[in-house]
Amino acid sequence: xxxxxRKRPFWTIERRDxxxxxxxxxxxxxGTLVFVLIPLGLVxxxxxxxxxxxxxxxxxxxxxxxxxxxxxxxxxxxxxxSAIFSAGLVVxxxxxxxxxxxxxxxxxRGMVVFRTLFFxxxxxxxxxxxxxxxxxxxxxxxxxxxxxxVGITGPNWLREPGTxxxxxxxxxxxxxxxxNMILFLAALQxxxxxxxxxxxxxxxxxxxxxxxxxxxxxxPTILLTSIITIVGSLQVFAQIAVLTQGGPGVSTTVLVYYxxxxxxxxxxxxYGSTLSILLFLIVAVLTFAQWQLRKxxxxxxx
Amino acid sequence: xxxxxxxxxxxxxxxxxLPLAWSGTAxxxxxxxxxxxxxxxNEAHLALFNEIxxxxxxxxxxxxxxFEPLPFDSYTTTLxxxxxxxxxxxxxxxxxxxxxxxxxxxxxxxxxxxxxxAEGYDMAxxxxxxxxxxxxxxxxxxYPFSTSPFGVFVNNDVITAAGAQTPAEMIEAxxxxxxxxxxxxxxxxxxGKTGLIVRDFEYKTWQNLNTIYAGWGATPWTEDGxxxxxxxxxxxxxxxxxxxxxxxxxxxxxxxxxxxxxxxDAAMTVTQISRASLLPKENAFDWDLVPLPAGxxxxxxxxxxxxxxxxxxxxxxxxxxxxxxxxxxxxxxxKLSQFFPSARQSLLTAEALGKTNPLLSPEQLENxxxxxxxxxxxxxxxxxxAQIQQNVRAGLDSLWVADADVPAVMQSICDSINPMLxx
Numbered sequence: 001x002x003x004x005x006r007k008r009p010f011w012t013i014e015r016r017d018x019x020x021x022x023x024x025x026x027x028x029x030x031g032t033l034v035f036v037l038i039p040l041g042l043v044x045x046x047x048x049x050x051x052x053x054x055x056x057x058x059x060x061x062x063x064x065x066x067x068x069x070x071x072x073x074x075x076x077x078x079x080x081x082s083a084i085f086s087a088g089l090v091v092x093x094x095x096x097x098x099x100x101x102x103x104x105x106x107x108x109r110g111m112v113v114f115r116t117l118f119f120x121x122x123x124x125x126x127x128x129x130x131x132x133x134x135x136x137x138x139x140x141x142x143x144x145x146x147x148x149x150v151g152i153t154g155p156n157w158l159r160e161p162g163t164x165x166x167x168x169x170x171x172x173x174x175x176x177x178x179x180n181m182i183l184f185l186a187a188l189q190x191x192x193x194x195x196x197x198x199x200x201x202x203x204x205x206x207x208x209x210x211x212x213x214x215x216x217x218x219x220p221t222i223l224l225t226s227i228i229t230i231v232g233s234l235q236v237f238a239q240i241a242v243l244t245q246g247g248p249g250v251s252t253t254v255l256v257y258y259x260x261x262x263x264x265x266x267x268x269x270x271y272g273s274t275l276s277i278l279l280f281l282i283v284a285v286l287t288f289a290q291w292q293l294r295k296x297x298x299x300x301x302x
Numbered sequence: 303x304x305x306x307x308x309x310x311x312x313x314x315x316x317x318x319x320l321p322l323a324w325s326g327t328a329x330x331x332x333x334x335x336x337x338x339x340x341x342x343x344n345e346a347h348l349a350l351f352n353e354i355x356x357x358x359x360x361x362x363x364x365x366x367x368x369f370e371p372l373p374f375d376s377y378t379t380t381l382x383x384x385x386x387x388x389x390x391x392x393x394x395x396x397x398x399x400x401x402x403x404x405x406x407x408x409x410x411x412x413x414x415x416x417x418x419x420a421e422g423y424d425m426a427x428x429x430x431x432x433x434x435x436x437x438x439x440x441x442x443x444x445y446p447f448s449t450s451p452f453g454v455f456v457n458n459d460v461i462t463a464a465g466a467q468t469p470a471e472m473i474e475a476x477x478x479x480x481x482x483x484x485x486x487x488x489x490x491x492x493x494g495k496t497g498l499i500v501r502d503f504e505y506k507t508w509q510n511l512n513t514i515y516a517g518w519g520a521t522p523w524t525e526d527g528x529x530x531x532x533x534x535x536x537x538x539x540x541x542x543x544x545x546x547x548x549x550x551x552x553x554x555x556x557x558x559x560x561x562x563x564x565x566x567d568a569a570m571t572v573t574q575i576s577r578a579s580l581l582p583k584e585n586a587f588d589w590d591l592v593p594l595p596a597g598x599x600x601x602x603x604x605x606x607x608x609x610x611x612x613x614x615x616x617x618x619x620x621x622x623x624x625x626x627x628x629x630x631x632x633x634x635x636x637k638l639s640q641f642f643p644s645a646r647q648s649l650l651t652a653e654a655l656g657k658t659n660p661l662l663s664p665e666q667l668e669n670x671x672x673x674x675x676x677x678x679x680x681x682x683x684x685x686x687x688a689q690i691q692q693n694v695r696a697g698l699d700s701l702w703v704a705d706a707d708v709p710a711v712m713q714s715i716c717d718s719i720n721p722m723l724x725x
Contacts, residue, residue, distance in 0.1 A: 053386040054407045139558035159505070159557040159702065245506065248699035265379050266689040267403075269386065 040280075046273035054267045065274040074250065074258070081165070082254040086233040088169040093229050094222070096173060097180035102210075104181070105188045115185070119178035126175065130242040133171045134158070137243070158244055161251040168239050168252055176232070180225045187221035188214065216299040223298050227290050231283055255279050334618050336367045336625060338393035338610070339381055343371035346579045347641055354637070358628045365621055374502065378688065385409065390613045392622040396444050398607035399509060399683035399691070401435045406685070410443040411612040411619040413626065417442065420627030427632065432645040435680060436609050444611035447630050448642030450574040451674025452513045452604045454483070454498075455581075456590040460569045461486060464493035469570070469592045480517055480543065483570065483595040487553035490569040496561035497553035501573035505557045508698050509691065512681045513572050513604045515540035517597020522694070523723055527684050530716035530723055532694075533709070536599070541701065542708045549704045557702045574606050575671060576641045578661050591666045593673065603678035608642070643671055650675060686722060693718045 050061045069075065104115050121129060136142040137157040144154035157167045191214060199209050215222075237256045240246060246253035246261065253261070256279065263272025340351070348369060355367035370391065372380045378400050384390055396404050404410060418425050436444045454469060461468045466489035472478040487497025503510040512522075518540035523530050531537060547553045555561050555568075563571035564580040566587050571577075572594070581589060594603060610629070612622040628634065635644040640658040649655065655667045662671070684690055697715035700706060 053382050054403050054409065056408050137558075138560060139556060140560070141558075156556070156558050159699075247506075247696060248702075249696050261692060264383050264386075265692065266686065267382055 043273045043276055046270055047277050049270045049273075051269040051273075052267050053269060061270070065271050068271060069274055069278065074253075077250050078253050078255055078258045081250070081252060082234065084165060085169060085236060085252070085254050086230060088165070089172055089233040089236075090226060090229050092169060093173045093177055093180060094226060097177050097225070098184050100177065100181045101184035101188055102214075104185055115182075118181055121175050122178040124175075126238050127242060129175055130171060130239050133167075134243050137167050137171075159248055161248055164244050164248055164252050168236075168243055171243065172233075172236060172239055176229075180229065183221055183225055184218065187218035191217040219298045223290065223294055227287055230286055230290075234279065234283055234286075255282075332364050334362075334365045334621050336365060336392040336618060336622050337370055338367060338395075339370045339372050339377075339384070339391045340395050341372055341374045341377040342576075344579050347576075350637060350641070354629050354634050355625075357634070358625055361628075362621070362624070365625065367625060375507065385613070390615055392616040392618055393610055393612050393626060396609050396611050397683075398435060398609075398680050399687045401444070401607070401609065401683050402685045403687060404611060405436060405438050405443045409613060409615065411614040411616070411623055413442045413445060413612065413623055414440075416620070416623040417445065417627050417630075420624070420631060422633075423627060423631055427646045427648050429645045429647055429650075429675075432607060432675075432680075435607065435683075444609035445626060445630050446607045446609040446645055447635070447638060448576065448606075448608040449645045449675050450576050450606050450608070450643055451670055451678050452572055452574055452594060452606065453670040453674065454592050454594060455563060455571050455573060455577070456592060457563065457566060457569055458588040458590055460490055460493075460495050460566070460587070464490040464495070464569070466490055466569075468590070469595075470590055473592060478592070478595050480514065480595045480597050484543075484547045484551060484553045487547070487569055488551040491552045496555050496563075496568035498547075498570040498572070499555060499561060499563050499568050501563070501571050501577065505699075505702055506695055508694055509681055510572075511544065513594060514544060514597075516602050516604055516679065517594065517599060518543075519597075519599035522682060523684065523719075527682075528723055530720050532712040532715045532719075538709050538712055539598070541712065545701060545706060545708060548702070575643065575662070578659075579641055581661065591662060591670055593670050603674040605674055605678035605680055607680050643675055645675070684723065686725060690719050690722050693722065 047065055048060060048062060049058055050064065051058045100118055104111055104118070138144075139156040139159070143157065147154040155163045157163045195213050195217070196209055199213060204212065234254075235256055236254055237260065240252055240254060240257045241260070244252045246257050255275065259272050259275040259279065262268045262275060338351075340347075342348075348371070351367075351369050355369075358365060358367065377395075378397060381391075381394055390409075417423055432446045432449045433442060436442060436446055456469050458468050458470070466486040467482070469478060469483065469486070472482055472486075483498065491497040500510050500513065509522075515521075515537060518536040520534060520537035520540045521531055522537075544554075548556055561567040563573075564577070564582060566582070566585070575591065578591070593601075596602075610626055612619050612626060616622055630638075630644075632646060632648065635646050636649055636654065636658055638644060639649050639655060640661075643655070644650075650672055652664045652667045652672065655662075655671060656664055659667060659671075694715055697711060697718055700714070701708065701711045
């Protein structure tokens with residue numbers, strides 16, 4: 001062994017550890033590379049081309065698709081619809097989730113049952129959930145049938161511009177509110193009880209306690225859920241495809257649905273890719289802005 | 303390092319196995335699996351297709367064909383997505399509305415040579431009219447296996463129960479017009495059932511309304527496809543009539559309402575005769591099939607076409623074209639024509655059709671099928687149809703409210719699609 005010890009073996013402990021380490025992260029790395037980074041690069045590459053699958057054409061056009069983006073008469077309407085959808089969804093989802101979480105945070109009998117009930121839509125298949133709602137929302141469907149019993153003539157939910165948007169927002173909120181609720185619930189239960197006791201001793205009202213203790217203490221969770229919800233709201237597709245197909249008119253044609261129409265229905269894959277770059281930029285800017293806000297608003301103990 | 307022998311042996315094994323796996327495709331080269339996308343998941347249709355595929359196996363024992371039903375309303379989208387993903391089928395049904403796009407795309411395999419060479423094919427037997435849409439510079443790129451006239455299926459039980467006049471009675475009296483058809487539908491609707499359904503329209507597939515507004519002599523665009531004609535007086539009048547039928551007389555199901563004629567919910571439905579296979583076998587009702595009612599512009603007929611094309615990119619395009627030749631030869635065309643009327647002259651007689659259409663009476667065949675195919679106009683399509691379709695759909699949404707301004711809506715549709723028609 002003495003002769004060997006002079007020549008350092010190739011497989012040192014460090015190298016073996018490094019190989020093992022890379023081997024462990026390899027599946028994730030390969031996945032990210034193959035399904036995220038490479039497609040991202042390709043989408044940018046496609047966006048510089050005029051690519052019509054049906055006409056079998058793939059030509060480099062430089063920034064023509066980006067020029068088109070600036071001149072597209074439909075785009076302002078589409079972005080407005082996206083903004084309305086996201087704003088409605090985030091406000092409704094977050095406030096409902098927080099309200100439910102606070103209600104379920106009470107120490108009462110049977111709370112576990114309610115938690116399960118409110119969470120269950122999260123695990124239901126999205127399309128199945130939406131199809132059931134599409135039946136309920138039909139003009140002669142379940143919701144208007146119920147309203148009829150109490151003497152109200154309900155609107156034709158999915159066919160009128162205002163109510164169609166409200167319908168897709170509410171269907172989406174009910175689907176996912178349980179997830180944010182659970183996150184809020186966990187955060188609420190992490191708030192030290194002695195803070196409330198101290199506040200009570202000082203004579204703080206329930207609202208004051210909520211405003212001055214609960215909200216600051218759970219603000220990291222509020223930030224997290226708002227990022228997830230906003231990003232998720234910009235990616236909404238299935239509900240629109242099943243419930244309204246972007247209609248009536250173009251009132252519920254959100255960015256992702258418009259992208260789908262351009263690429264898969266009208267066969268303009270190049271322009272569709274350009275739209276997805278736009279979506280990527282919007283999500284990136286919004287997320288960046290939220291991280292900046294974090295420094296000012298969010299409370300961290302350490 | 304003994305630790306790494308498993309790794310080394312794995313590499314060694316892989317280097318041995320991989321070339322073997324590649325050559326695996328060579329082993330299976332003889333077996334050909336053809337895939338054909340269709341938009342019917344109807345069991346009777348599928349059974350017939352499978353029977354034809356089995357027949358082809360007699361002469362080509364190595365070839366099997368699988369039929370892949372795709373949903374009707376997203377059919378073309380799904381198909382083009384498959385093409386975009388490099389997973390094009392070998393053969394596909396194609397709608398008449400996207401015919402221009404597909405034929406001009408260069409994605410389809412030229413068929414003329416293979417079909418004329420097929421044994422006993424007799425190309426001269428096929429009526430040239432229906433082939434026009436599917437040809438470019440004298441070469442056929444998809445074979446219109448179904449030239450299917452639109453007719454009106456009638457549920458006499460529902461109509462009699464409501465005390466209204468049946469279409470058969472009106473035809474007898476020479477009063478089978480849209481006005482009277484809607485009158486019957488309105489009476490039925492008052493009785494709690496649904497009046498008249500334009501099948502698959504559902505306030506999205508507006509091109510199916512061609513079956514109504516053609517009765518006013520209205521078309522969506524000019525013959526050359528360059529100019530929008532939604533603003534024409536005929537179209538405005540026809541759309542006003544449809545609007546009135548829906549919102550004032552409640553003779554047609556409103557937006558967001560569903561009803562199924564073939565489940566016995568409605569008095570009448572406008573659809574193609576291939577839907578006869580949906581007629582209930584148990585608890586059957588007293589049904590009838592009549593031609594489209596006459597409009598202010600007189601009698602008319604509409605046909606929907608479906609063709610089968612072979613994708614040039616398929617490694618088995620030649621065999622696929624041969625299969626298409628077998629599928630649409632005189633013998634199999636006769637079988638297919640029980641659901642999908644053939645454009646073969648030899649099959650366009652009440653006698654020939656009667657053999658394969660036990661469901662339909664000779665009068666129904668003569669009045670709806672033969673008359674329809676010989677006099678009917680094909681539902682108009684256009685280059686870039688999907689985008690035009692979508693824009694008209696979005697524009698028409700503002701027509702489907704009770705207090706719509708019909709001329710204004712028609713103007714807005716033309717404003718939005720005229721630039722696309724020019725292209």
